[in-house]
Amino acid sequence: MPIDATLPYDDDNVFARILRGELPSTKVHEDEFALAFHDINPQAPVHILVIPKGRYVSWDDFAAKASDTEIAGFIRAVGHVARGAGLVEPGYRLLANVGGHGHQEVPHLHVHIFGGRQFHEMIPPPRG
Numbered sequence: 001m002p003i004d005a006t007l008p009y010d011d012d013n014v015f016a017r018i019l020r021g022e023l024p025s026t027k028v029h030e031d032e033f034a035l036a037f038h039d040i041n042p043q044a045p046v047h048i049l050v051i052p053k054g055r056y057v058s059w060d061d062f063a064a065k066a067s068d069t070e071i072a073g074f075i076r077a078v079g080h081v082a083r084g085a086g087l088v089e090p091g092y093r094l095l096a097n098v099g100g101h102g103h104q105e106v107p108h109l110h111v112h113i114f115g116g117r118q119f120h121e122m123i124p125p126p127r128g
């Protein structure tokens with residue numbers, strides 16, 4: 001179920017628990033600002049999630065409240081991870097779902113990095 005991205009941060013969300021080491025993840029990268037790990041249900045040959053270390057519900061929350069240092073650190077981490085995965089030359093796709101219409105399921109900001117195959121339509125048609 002998509003989340004309401006206007007709600008306050010929930011410290012029990014699954015990515016908060018991964019950040020605290022309470023749940024396992026297959027870590028790709030970690031620095032002061034971000035943690036990157038493989039998605040548990042990959043939608044492409046490469047499907048990595050990058051999350052900020054701070055308590056931000058969504059891209060909107062992060063853009064509004066994070067410091068310039070956190071924003072720069074996070075954006076650089078996304079680039080670093082994609083580059084490190086060898087995705088710059090073939091190309092890749094970034095996605096950040098926000099709230100209900102965006103079908104965001106985990107209420108901690110995450111950027112999806114998809115790669116390893118050709119992507120076509122940017123937004124698939126609605127199901128049903």
Ligand code: 5GP
Pocket residue numbers: 014023025026037038039040041042049096097103104105106
């Ligand atoms: P959203 O729809 O919120 O943008 O994407 C959430 C993503 O988190 C999904 O792609 C889902 O597979 C992934 N995910 C959910 N729970 C876990 C987990 O416990 N571990 C990992 N590695 N990924 C998860």
